[in-house]
Structures are given as structure tokens and as C-alpha cells.
Amino acid sequence: MNQKIAIPTCEGKLWQHFGKAPQVTFVTIENGKVKDSVVMQAPEHEHGAMPKFIAAQGATDVLCGGLGQGAVNMLQQLGIKIHGGAPTIAIEEVLTQYLNGTIVYGDSSCHHHCHHHEE
Known part of the structure; x- marks a missing residue:
């Protein structure tokens, strides 16, 4: 199965708040393997x-x-599958966990107190 996965990111890590991410990493998956990865503003x-x-x-x-629920509704209307609650870790690691089926999802709802999780 081929996929094109959008991951909200910042400096190589998954960004915790979907709508406020400074970048989006688009990863093309073919036959269970990463074929291409592009970071866009x-x-x-x-x-x-x-x-x-x-x-x-x-x-x-x-x-x-x-x-947030508005983003969930809009993505569903656009036919895009949502894998929410992913951990804030390096893109390579989150992709490896996703592809291996070992990713542990947490709470995916946004309560608007999840501003910027900067380290």
C-alpha cells in the first residue's frame, strides 16, 4: 500500500500542535518503505x-x-486518515515506529493549552 504521510514538524521533530507547526514533512511510503521525504513551510x-x-x-x-475537532472534521471530509496522539520525537523514529506498528499513541485532542512545547 502506498501512502503520502504529512507530519507537522519543527527542526526534525514531530510538532505537538497540528495547526501551529512551522513546517510539514511529507513522506512518501511505497511497499512499507520510505521512498521520499520533503520538508515544506x-x-x-x-x-x-x-x-x-x-x-x-x-x-x-x-x-x-x-x-482540534475542526481540523479532524476537515481532514475527514478531505478523505485523509488521521493518526493522532503521536509522540514528539524525531521524524525518523516516529516513522520507524509507525511502519513497524510499534508507535504508542497518546491523547490526540487539543485542549488549547498545548501551545509550544519547546525544549
Whole structure:
């Protein structure tokens, strides 16, 4: 099965708040293996911008941390599968865990107190 996974990111790590990520990493998966990976600047943070941007890039899936109900609804309407609650770790590691089926998902709902998890 081939997929194009959109991962909200910042400096090589999964970014915890879907709509406020500074970048999106698009990863093309063919036959269970990473074929291509491209980092793009995310759109300005405004209602509906991120789901539309991700759909315009041809993404089939979103692998992310927290996201609000509006984003969930819009992604579902666009036919994009959501894998929410992923850990805030390096992209390579989250992809390895996802592809191996070993990823541990946490709470994917955004309660608007999940601002910037900077370290």
C-alpha cells in the first residue's frame, strides 16, 4: 500500500500542535518503505489552512500529536486518515515506529493549552 504521510514538524521533530507547526514533512511510503521525504513551510495559522495545504500536496494520511475537532472534521471530509496522539520525537523514529506498528499513541485532542512545547 502506498501512502503520502504529512507530519507537522519543527527542526526534525514531530510538532505537538497540528495547526501551529512551522513546517510539514511529507513522506512518501511505497511497499512499507520510505521512498521520499520533503520538508515544506507550513501555511500561516488560520482556520482550515493546514488541512487544505496538506490535501493540496496529495497527502493520504496525517501523523500528528494534538489537533482540534475542526481540523479532524476537515481532514475527514478531505478523505485523509488521521493518526493522532503521536509522540514528539524525531521524524525518523516516529516513522520507524509507525511502519513497524510499534508507535504508542497518546491523547490526540487539543485542549488549547498545548501551545509550544519547546525544549
